[in-house]
Amino acid sequence: MDQMPLEKYKEKRDFGKTPEPPGEVGKASGIFVVQEHQATHLHWDFRFELGGVLKSWAVPKGVPEEKKTKHLAVEVEDHPLEYASFHGNIPKGEYGAGSVKIWDEGTCVILERDADRYVLELKGKRLNGRYALVRFKGREQKAKNWLIMKL
């Protein structure tokens, strides 16, 4: 598991004594994007900015717009920040071949973060409010399976 952001920076400082900024997670907003990806199987890719990259999940049924609906979200590799504005066609024979459309985009504040859970405040055109991503507990092969839900 990767380190918490700014862990070393925080370890070295007593923010009760130094005027330097503590840089709390959750204070700064980053971006999020949901891309509708018509590949072999239609899915939606949910990505948000953290640590200079886009943390990414493939969501087969899409990100729920209603509260109390939980959808499977499969964690995939981090993507570069510039990917947030990508739309177009990935050529046949290439990885993820098919069309990519931007379904929603906006700002994302990370309110809570640990290895198995994120709580995010999203402000987009379709998605608005608090969302949680929670990792499935259990066997190793399920480690990439999460649930995404609106709180």
Ligand code: MN
């Ligand atoms: Mn995809």
